[in-house]
Amino acid sequence: MTQFPEMFSVKGQVAIVTGAGKGIGRACALALAGAGADIVAAARTQADLDALAAQVEALGARCLPLACDVNDDDALSHLVERALAQFGKITLLVNNAGGAGPNDPRKMSRADFERVLAWNVAPAYSLIQKAAGPMREAGGGAVVNISSTAARYAQKHFSAYGAAKAALNQMTRNLAQDFAPHVRINAIEPGTIMTDALGKFLTPEREAHMVKATPMAKLGQPEDIAAAALFLCSPAARWITGKVLGVDGGVEAPNWV
Template identity: 75%
Template sequence: MTAVLPLFSLDGQVAIVTGAGKGIGRACALAFARAGADVALAARTSSDVDAVAAEIAAMGRRAIAVAGDVADEAALDRLVARTREELGRITLLVNNAGGAGPNDPRRMGAAEFSRVLCWNVQPAYLLIQKAAPHMRDAGGGAVVNISSTAARYAQKHFSAYGAAKAALNQLTRNLAQDYAPHVRINAIEPGTIMTDALAPFLTPERKQALLDGTPMGCLGQPEDIAAAALFLASPAARWITGKILGVDGGVEAPNWR
């Protein structure tokens, strides 16, 4: 009988995590390191990823901080090259960088709409394309894309972000077919997560409305998403690919007002 706990170990694995300086990305990077992985941390702000790298080093794991914009393909090439050269291999990838606020479809023009779509989809596509050969050379790998419940909700003022994350979900499903069996590709749809990005919009009244609309009675923490990402990246999920996992406190309809 196979022991259970080793199925959730990432010993010997090397992960790239984008948007790793704060919030969900930081939580994923720390969780992967605690599970045994070495981690390449990517974000636009050097001080943020340097701080996370120091936390990981204090655990006795290796970490490199790679500052850059994932919207710049040359930055993605540097990220992959440095990870391969300094950490020796690439086996895991968390595409966390992305996001957008509400939009008014009567005012948003083509350029801004395109920017939201590209920012949430293109870097994930390119990083999978660039990392997958290294994963195959290492004997296999896993990708976790961080999507959003906005991808499946019908709600006002989220046409751009919702369309972008829906595209990321379908990209996940299709690329899982392309890269199987050597690389597994799944996505997580976080619900309302308590991050620095959310805080400025969270008035007491809005927070209470969100709590009232959440069956679990509390908002999510970055660590809730990190735990799901760890599962999908681990050997415990070896027969799971092309799937979208909702981590949302049981919310099945928009609760943002």
């Protein structure tokens, strides 16, 4: 008989989480640690990672905090190597590093556009490629790519970020076919989430508009995305791959003004 509480546990798993120093990445690392996984936390700022490691360890899990620029492919190889050396396996991967603000297509250069595409897609591809073998050797694994509702909205000022996240979604679907059945690969589309990244652009008027346009009548928290990531990483999602899950408070149209 299936034991449903156990299906939501990741006890004994080892998870790499990128962009783990703040916001959604930090919340994902803590959610996975709370459910039993050991964490390999990657971000650019070591101080943020050290603070996270203390919280992970307070939850009874182990944490390897590694400063890492995901745009450096050698650094990603080193990240995987250190994870295997420290914990002996890799079974979970949350590709959270990425992002971009609004852009003006009349002014944004090709080089800047290319940087947004590369940052949001290429590191996730590379880490999946590097981690898939160890996952298979460990008996299987799961990947969660953090995308955005910008991938499916048609809206002004998001041609770069929207294109990047749409590419990440389609890459998720295709790689899920390539690496099944040993590695499941899914994505989450967060809606408007209260993070430091959003805070840079949030005015009282913009926040009020966003809340009004959200059926759930509030903006999301990083923990809302972390809960979805935990589900997709857990055995409860064992028959789910190649899917994009919207976690957006019910918003079905752009709410950015």
